[in-house]
Amino acid sequence: MALDRVTALWERAAARGVDGVVITRAENRRHLTGFTGSDGIALVTADEALLIVDFRYVEQAGTQALGFTVVRTGNQRPLEALAALVPARRLQRLGFEADGLSFGQHRRLAAQADGTEMVPLEDLDHLRWLKDAEEIARIARAAQIAAHAFEALLPRVAPGVPERDLALELEFDMRRRGAERAAFDTIVASGWRAALPHGQASDKVLQPGEMVVIDFGAVCEGYCSDCTRTVVLGRADARQREIYDLVRRAQEAGLAALRPGLRGREVDAAAREVIAGAGHGDAFGHSLGHGVGLAVHEGPTLSPREDAAIAAGHVVTVEPGIYLPGWGGVRIEDLVQVTPDGVRVLTPTGRELREMG
Numbered sequence: 001m002a003l004d005r006v007t008a009l010w011e012r013a014a015a016r017g018v019d020g021v022v023i024t025r026a027e028n029r030r031h032l033t034g035f036t037g038s039d040g041i042a043l044v045t046a047d048e049a050l051l052i053v054d055f056r057y058v059e060q061a062g063t064q065a066l067g068f069t070v071v072r073t074g075n076q077r078p079l080e081a082l083a084a085l086v087p088a089r090r091l092q093r094l095g096f097e098a099d100g101l102s103f104g105q106h107r108r109l110a111a112q113a114d115g116t117e118m119v120p121l122e123d124l125d126h127l128r129w130l131k132d133a134e135e136i137a138r139i140a141r142a143a144q145i146a147a148h149a150f151e152a153l154l155p156r157v158a159p160g161v162p163e164r165d166l167a168l169e170l171e172f173d174m175r176r177r178g179a180e181r182a183a184f185d186t187i188v189a190s191g192w193r194a195a196l197p198h199g200q201a202s203d204k205v206l207q208p209g210e211m212v213v214i215d216f217g218a219v220c221e222g223y224c225s226d227c228t229r230t231v232v233l234g235r236a237d238a239r240q241r242e243i244y245d246l247v248r249r250a251q252e253a254g255l256a257a258l259r260p261g262l263r264g265r266e267v268d269a270a271a272r273e274v275i276a277g278a279g280h281g282d283a284f285g286h287s288l289g290h291g292v293g294l295a296v297h298e299g300p301t302l303s304p305r306e307d308a309a310i311a312a313g314h315v316v317t318v319e320p321g322i323y324l325p326g327w328g329g330v331r332i333e334d335l336v337q338v339t340p341d342g343v344r345v346l347t348p349t350g351r352e353l354r355e356m357g
């Protein structure tokens with residue numbers, strides 16, 4: 001597996017006329033090498049695949065990064081060790097992740113590898129967009145863990161409970177069920193706070209009649225899940241049902257449109273038109289979805305700005321929402337695998353409006 005990914009990386013990098021490519025971003029490094037440590041640099045050339053790590057990770061890298069030669073840094077920092085490897089390999093043009101190397105790192109590496117041109121490569125992250133069967137299984141497992149924890153939490157979603165308590169309990173239960181950690185800071189936003197798309201859990205206490213948006217995800221073997229459900233405390237009133245049904249219809253339109261060959265902006269438009277047609281276009285201000293994998297937010301996106309084509313093997317969220325200041329909000333989010341014929345929903349919990357109590 002690692003060798004296939006090295007080949008794909010090298011083909012993409014070599015097409016840009018570089019003699020070597022440096023990988024520093026954690027998600028790209030793990031995807032390429034299989035190494036799960038928190039620090040290290042990969043260097044790939046036409047003839048070599050090296051993983052540079054310090055003393056803490058030498059043994060771990062040796063067992064995980066199959067096909068890579070592990071280079072121990074000694075007393076050097078990984079970036080300094082990398083720079084020391086460049087002259088002997090006569091690397092005149094060294095590619096790097098445009099979004100992965102900080103300005104300070106770039107400056108130090110350019111100074112230490114004097115005479116080597118540093119070439120930013122814009123789209124190395126795209127190699128992670130297509131998921132293989134093992135990656136999809138891990139994402140599905142993370143979604144299953146999160147969904148089971150959410151279902152177990154629902155009896156606790158009641159008036160008088162602080163948002164923060166629900167978030168803490170949900171995150172703890174995901175860990176107890178096998179998650180490595182939460183994929184992101186859990187969102188629990190009730191009442192007027194549900195109008196905040198990223199309203200992280202606060203000390204606010206849930207009140208009768210409120211809508212509650214709960215956005216949560218788990219990490220399983222490095223891979224993330226992402227799901228949002230909106231519930232109501234008590235019987236939903238007419239407006240709550242109207243807004244919820246509108247968001248659900250928008251999501252269904254997005255799911256129906258999502259298929260290989262369509263551009264991300266076209267899928268976004270299919271859902272956005274439903275909400276705009278009902279007069280709430282200004283209340284849906286974020287994109288319809290995003291890729292999920294080793295990072296909870298990666299490509300491709302389903303947004304008005306995304307020109308990339310959707311392909312079978314992409315895993316994305318579909319998450320329309322409506323947010324009305326002073327009233328609250330509704331978001332429904334599912335995680336889906338794009339298949340040759342459409343989509344397979346990976347989120348194993350229903351989308352119906354839950355009336356709690």
